[in-house]
Amino acid sequence: MWKWxxxxxxxxRAYQLCNTLLPYFAVIAVVGLLVGWVWGLAYAPADxxxxxxxxxxxxxxxxxxxxxxxxxxxxxxxIIALVWQIRNAELAVISIAPVGAAMTAIALxxxxxxxxxxxxxxxxxxxxxxxxxxxxFLYFGVLSLYxxxxxxxxxxxAACILAIVGVVNLPIIHFSVEWWxxxxxxxxxxxxxxxxxxxSMLWPLLINIVAFAGVLGVVTLxxxxxxxxxxxxxxxxxxxxxxxx
Amino acid sequence: xxxxxxYWLAFKSVYTKDVTLAFRQRAEIVNPLLFFLIVITxxxxxxxxEPALLTRIAPGIIWVAALLSTMLGxxxxxxxxxNDGSLEQLIASPYPLSLSVLxxxxxxxxxxxxxMVLLAPLFALLMNLETQSLNATVxxxxxxxxxxxxxxxxxxxxxxxxxxxxxLMSLLVLPLYIPVLIFATSAIDTSSMSLAYGGQLxxxxxxxxxxxxxxxxxxxxxxxxxxx
Numbered sequence: 001m002w003k004w005x006x007x008x009x010x011x012x013r014a015y016q017l018c019n020t021l022l023p024y025f026a027v028i029a030v031v032g033l034l035v036g037w038v039w040g041l042a043y044a045p046a047d048x049x050x051x052x053x054x055x056x057x058x059x060x061x062x063x064x065x066x067x068x069x070x071x072x073x074x075x076x077x078x079i080i081a082l083v084w085q086i087r088n089a090e091l092a093v094i095s096i097a098p099v100g101a102a103m104t105a106i107a108l109x110x111x112x113x114x115x116x117x118x119x120x121x122x123x124x125x126x127x128x129x130x131x132x133x134x135x136x137f138l139y140f141g142v143l144s145l146y147x148x149x150x151x152x153x154x155x156x157x158a159a160c161i162l163a164i165v166g167v168v169n170l171p172i173i174h175f176s177v178e179w180w181x182x183x184x185x186x187x188x189x190x191x192x193x194x195x196x197x198x199x200s201m202l203w204p205l206l207i208n209i210v211a212f213a214g215v216l217g218v219v220t221l222x223x224x225x226x227x228x229x230x231x232x233x234x235x236x237x238x239x240x241x242x243x244x245x
Numbered sequence: 246x247x248x249x250x251x252y253w254l255a256f257k258s259v260y261t262k263d264v265t266l267a268f269r270q271r272a273e274i275v276n277p278l279l280f281f282l283i284v285i286t287x288x289x290x291x292x293x294x295e296p297a298l299l300t301r302i303a304p305g306i307i308w309v310a311a312l313l314s315t316m317l318g319x320x321x322x323x324x325x326x327x328n329d330g331s332l333e334q335l336i337a338s339p340y341p342l343s344l345s346v347l348x349x350x351x352x353x354x355x356x357x358x359x360x361m362v363l364l365a366p367l368f369a370l371l372m373n374l375e376t377q378s379l380n381a382t383v384x385x386x387x388x389x390x391x392x393x394x395x396x397x398x399x400x401x402x403x404x405x406x407x408x409x410x411x412x413l414m415s416l417l418v419l420p421l422y423i424p425v426l427i428f429a430t431s432a433i434d435t436s437s438m439s440l441a442y443g444g445q446l447x448x449x450x451x452x453x454x455x456x457x458x459x460x461x462x463x464x465x466x467x468x469x470x471x472x473x
Binding site for chain 2: 082134137138140141144145148149154157158161162164165166168169172173176177179180
C-alpha cells in the first residue's frame with residue numbers, strides 16, 4: 001500500500017495521476033448526467049401523489065449523498081496529510097471543500113424548493129435538514145480557516161485538523177440532532193423508503209448518484225491540478241509544462 | 246541541583262500561572278459574567294415578561310448565553326502566550342504539550358465556567374425556572390462548561406496565529422457546540438417535567454470524558470501548526 005502510494009507524494013506524479021483520472025470521471029459525469037436527467041426528468045413515470053414535482057429527487061438525493069461523501073473523502077485526505085505529512089493530500093482537502101460545500105448548498109436549496117409544494121414551507125427544523133445545514137457550516141469553517149492564513153502551508157494543515165475534528169463530531173451532531181428532533185417534534189414526513197421506490201424511478205436515481213460522483217471527481221481533480229500548479233510554480237517541471245503550452 | 250521532572254508539577258505550574266494572571270486582571274473574569282447576565286436580561290425585554298413563557302424558554306436562553314460568554318474568554322486563551330513567546334517555550338519544554346494544554350483549559354474553565362456554575366441559581370431565578378429545574382441547570386453547566394472550554398480551545402489553537410481570529414473562531418466552534426446545547430437544554434426541559442434526566446447528563450459526561458482524552462491532542466497539534 002505504502003509502496004503504491006508513495007510516488008504520489010511527489011507533486012508531478014500526483015499531477016499526472018489527476019490527468020489520467022480526469023477523462024474517466026468526465027465521461028461518467030457527462031454520460032451519467034445526460035442519461036440520468038433525460039431519463040429521470042422526461043421518461044420516468046410521474047409520482048401518483050406528488051405528480052411531476054417529485055422529479056427534483058434526481059438532483060436533491062445525489063447532491064445530499066455526495067455532500068456527505070465529499071466530507072468523508074476530505075477527512076480521509078486530511079488524516080493522510082497529517083499522519084504521513086503528504087502535502088498533496090492537504091491540497092486535496094482544500095480542493096474538495098468548496099465542491100462539497102456546493103453539493104450541500106444544492107441539496108439544501110433543492111430541498112427547500114421541494115419542501116415548499118410538499119410540506120407548505122421552505123424550511124422545517126427537521127433532523128436531516130438541520131444536520132445538512134450544520135454540515136454546510138462545517139464546510140464554511142474549513143474554507144474560511146484556510147483562507148484566513150497568509151501562509152497557505154499552515155493554513156492547509158490547520159484546515160486538515162479542523163476537518164478531522166469535524167468528522168469526529170459529525171456523527172455526534174447527527175445523532176443529537178435526530179434525538180432533539182424526535183423529542184421536540186415528529187410531524188414532518190421526510191422518511192421515504194428507497195426499497196419502496198419503483199424500479200422505473202430507482203434506476204435513473206442510481207444513474208444520477210453515480211453521475212454526481214463523477215461531477216464531484218471532475219471538479220475536485222481540476223481544482224487539485226490548479227492547486228498543485230500554484231504550489232509548485234517555481235519548480236522546473238511546471239515551467240516546462242507552461243512552455244510546452 | 247537535581248532537576249525533578251513531574252507531570253503533576255508541570256500541570257500545577259501552568260494552571261496556577263494562568264489562574265493567577267486571570268485574578269490579577271479581574272475584568273477578564275467579571276466581563277464575561279456581566280455579558281452573560283446582560284444577554285439573559287435582554288430576552289425577557291425582547292420577548293415579554295410572562296412568567297410561563299420565560300419558564301419555557303429559560304433553559305435555551307441560559308445555555309445560549311453560556312455558549313456566547315465562553316466564546317469571549319476563549320480568544321484570550323492562547324493569544325497572550327502566543328504574543329509574548331511563552332507558547333513556544335511550552336512547546337519546547339520537555340513536558341508533553343497536551344499536558345500544558347490540559348492545564349490551560351482547566352484554568353480557563355476555573356475562571357470562566359466555574360463562576361457561571363456558581364451563579365446559575367441566580368439566573369434560574371431571573372428566568373423564573375422552578376426549583377426542580379435548578380439542580381438540572383447547575384449540573385448541566387457543571388458538566389457542560391468544561392466541555393465548552395475543551396472544544397473551544399481547539400478553535401482558539403487553530404486561530405491564535407491570525408490577527409482577526411475572534412470571529413473566525415466562533416464560526417469554527419459554535420457548530421461543534423450544538424450537541425452540548427441539545428443535551429443540556431433537554432436535561433433541563435426534562436427536569437421541569439419532573440422526569441429523570443440522568444440519561445442526558447450521562448451523555449454529556451461521556452462527551453466530556455472523550456473531550457478530556459482527545460481534545461488536548463487536537464489542541465496541541467493545532468498550536469504546533471500555529472506556532473510553526
